[in-house]
Amino acid sequence: MTASTDPAPLPITIELSKEAMKFSAGHFTIFSADRRERLHGHNFAVQVSITGEPDANGMMGDYAEFKRIVTRLCDSLDEWVLLPGRSPHLKLREEGEYVYAEFAGQAIPFLRSDVQVLPIRNITVEELARYLVGRLVDEGKVLAVAPIHALMVKVSSGPGQLGAASWRRGA
């Protein structure tokens, strides 16, 4: 085949699922206006797929930089109680050093210093995956490393169950 008839190369995907790409967090899933789980925790595991076109040197940036960025993002969520700031069923009220999660007529107290409120609707693998892919895109660091076409973030709350969220350039 001559160069002029070679088809355009298909994009390449780098998959990263390192042991350090995880965070241990407390949460409770809210199923409806009056049903939720009790407070508990998970070791959430994160996997990232980065799709793009390798450069003339056959690389899409140094994936060590991708690993550093994703691990730092996971570390920022490690050992916190995560609460959804945009839940339709949960109201958060700060009072002194406490945050009260008001749900179905009950006020669940947390120390402010133990809590991270995330701008998502529920602390679920779906919402966490979408939140993390948004953080990676918005903070721009990953996109600055290489010409990325697409990103996928998978968040697992345990073996065999995960949520995946994607970003595609120009979509």
Ligand SMILES: Nc1nc2c(c(=O)[nH]1)N=C([C@H](O)[C@H](O)COP(=O)(O)OP(=O)(O)OP(=O)(O)O)CN2
């Ligand atoms: N659509 C979703 N449903 C549920 C989610 C979620 O994120 N998205 N999350 C939960 C809770 O986190 C629940 O605590 C998960 O518990 P469980 O599935 O039991 O997790 P395990 O790791 O213990 O899995 P086993 O199958 O019990 O081994 C619920 N629903």
